[in-house]
Amino acid sequence: MTTVPTLALRAGSGTIQIPQIGFGTWEVPDEAVTEAVLHALKTGYRSIDTAAIYGNEEGVGRALRQTEIPREDIFLTTKVWNDRQGFDSTREAMEESLRKLGTEYVDLYLIHWPVPAKDAYVDTWKALLQLREDGLAKAVGVCNFHEQHLRRLADETGEFPAINQIEVHPYLQQTDLRAFDDEQGIVTEDWSPLGARLGIIDDPVIGSVASATGKTPAQVILRWHLQIGSVVIPRSTKAARIESNLDILDFELSQAQMDSIAALNEDKRSGPDPEEFNLGA
Template identity: 50%
Template sequence: MEWTTLNNDVKMPMLGLGVYKVEDGAVTVDTVKAALDADYRLIDTAAIYQNEESVGQALREAGIPREDVFVTTKLWNEFHGFDEALQAFQDSLDRLGLEYVDLFLIHWPMPRFGKFVETYKALEQLYEEGRVRAIGVSNFEIEHLEQIIQSCSIVPAVNQVEIHPYLSQKELIAFCKRYDIQIQAWSPLMKGREALEDETIVKIAKAHGKSPAQVILRWHLQNGVAVIPKSVTPSRIKENIQVFDFTLTKEEMAAIDALNRDERTGSDPKEMHKIHY
């Protein structure tokens, strides 16, 4: 496993398990335990995923020391605002059954509401109180990050955004690198869509004796992007972490970079205003 050191010196695994839309209950518990058995040490959940309780149960049942697992959760859109964010964090903590989380993110900037700076200041208080080891944001564009950096005292440790070969986000990655903000990709495999069948990626995979998914994850990692692929299939969970034993060439990296077409599978952060899914 490769680790990155965040801008506050906290260490975070470069690869973890995302549990977006993983069914609450036994499915989430079994999935998280399978990942931990496969040596994953980062689990990424969120209030809106409605499976925080099951993630917490899996962590307890796995018997791995709490300090050895990096746990991320996120603040949902209806809880923007200082006091609302503090209460929502406590609710997440209670559902997880933990004394702290390693990373707490604002899930979406919700620019029409104009509250994300105020909300982030609540995260700063949680960090200063030691209730979270690092704070950050998710789905923030450059303009949103600039407002946080100008108005708040703690630069986000992480910005978690959609990135895959058809949405490379090079400008955003470069901006975050300037401020030592770690980029983390959600939907790193494009939700299993056509990127896995792209002839360029398939050709590179054959050359390395790896799967297209492994090649895409390796591309992210070599670009300095952390990843949280989702799977509920134990064999795929194992496959997704077996990406630290090969290296893509500069030519292969460039060939995958060239696939970008700015194609999103998720919402545009500037237009995302949903309160409920």
């Protein structure tokens, strides 16, 4: 079985280890997610990423009950959606997620978006810190936060998030934000890592590196994520793709290959801009 490397993640006064390759479940329907998660766990994934808004927490929970892998060996992430932000409502949302997942705690609980128009993310962050203190989450963090959002959390609560899950792929490398995360001890976790909606997999530069390494374009891109120091969470419902996405630990991109991929950055998003995304406000 594949042993996935891990990164240290702040968890209150200590740290926990997060697998550097996780299994994402965005856009995987509840009726399909159980089988997909079970196959991911069988393949060697030990980190599962879901969210309240995905509508599949119950299906993920079914997989957790059906697998023979102990709960303590699985790193589980979920997220509070925008319409539940606020101190009291965040706790209620967390309790609902735990019921759906059928677990007493999650390893990581995240604020899904800053939602600037609502301006509730600081109170929501305070709720996450309390949830961590109460043992309902081992570590807490955010998604889609820019530097000013992160600084405000630290200024008003004295603590930066443990992780910042953001859109990162070769066409949107977010170099400055990742550098800021590193400076503050924040792990960067990359969603939409293949930039599937942007056609990155067909980029000739990626194709050239794939030919040189004997790997697929997707494997090259996922390996690039590992080598820039990120956690990465690819998703698929296809068994062969789930297996292939994890098969990236037996090769390494050269510095020249890394440089060629770095040159692909276009600051091009496949998802919304956090500064403008206020759905659920």
